[in-house]
Amino acid sequence: MKKTSLTAKISLLAIVFSAVSLTSFGQEKKSMTISGEVLDMACYSSSGASGEAHKSCAADCIKAGSPMGILTSDGKVYLIVEDHNKKDAYAEAKKHAGEQITATGAYSDRGGVKTLIVDDVKPKS
Numbered sequence: 001m002k003k004t005s006l007t008a009k010i011s012l013l014a015i016v017f018s019a020v021s022l023t024s025f026g027q028e029k030k031s032m033t034i035s036g037e038v039l040d041m042a043c044y045s046s047s048g049a050s051g052e053a054h055k056s057c058a059a060d061c062i063k064a065g066s067p068m069g070i071l072t073s074d075g076k077v078y079l080i081v082e083d084h085n086k087k088d089a090y091a092e093a094k095k096h097a098g099e100q101i102t103a104t105g106a107y108s109d110r111g112g113v114k115t116l117i118v119d120d121v122k123p124k125s
Contacts, residue, residue, distance in 0.1 A: 029106035034116060035124050036072040038062075038096045041079065044069065055098030062097045070103060070116065079115045080105075092121040100124035 040061035043049035049057065050071055062068055070078045082090035083105060093101060105118040 029108050029117070031104065032107035032116060033102060033104040034070055034072055034078060035102040036070040036078075036100065038080075038093055038099060038101055039069040039071050039077065040066040040097060041069045042066040044071070044077070050098075052098065059097035062094050068093055068097075070101070076114065078107075079113055080118050081115055083117045083119045086119040089118045089121045093118060096121070096123060 037050055038058070039050055040058040042061055043054065043057060043066070068080050070080055072078070080090070080093060080103060089103070089105070093103065100123070102122050102124050103116060103118050104120040105116045108115045108117065
């Protein structure tokens with residue numbers, strides 16, 4: 001009797017572990033389009049800097065390698081990263097520091113970090 005119970009428990013644990021592993025590591029990336037201001041994440045994270053008054057600083061920080069984000073009109077911030085197969089889109093985003101853009105790419109939310117892997121960037125009209 002105990003042997004059957006132990007086997008059942010081990011089988012159940014294996015099923016639960018498999019399900020958790022698949023949902024944690026196999027997240028499907030969804031295509032998403034967002035619009036907002038291109039931020040340099042260093043200044044935004046440390047002091048909330050954004051907007052027209054911060055445009056020149058954002059451009060300098062991004063040129064120096066600061067990570068970029070997009071601040072949407074509803075106050076959400078998305079980290080934007082380069083799609084290794086479409087590097088031009090990320091390079092285009094760099095040109096619009098402190099400006100409004102519309103970006104499309106694969107959306108990911110890992111560990112609470114909302115990320116857009118950009119494959120298309122256009123100035124917001």
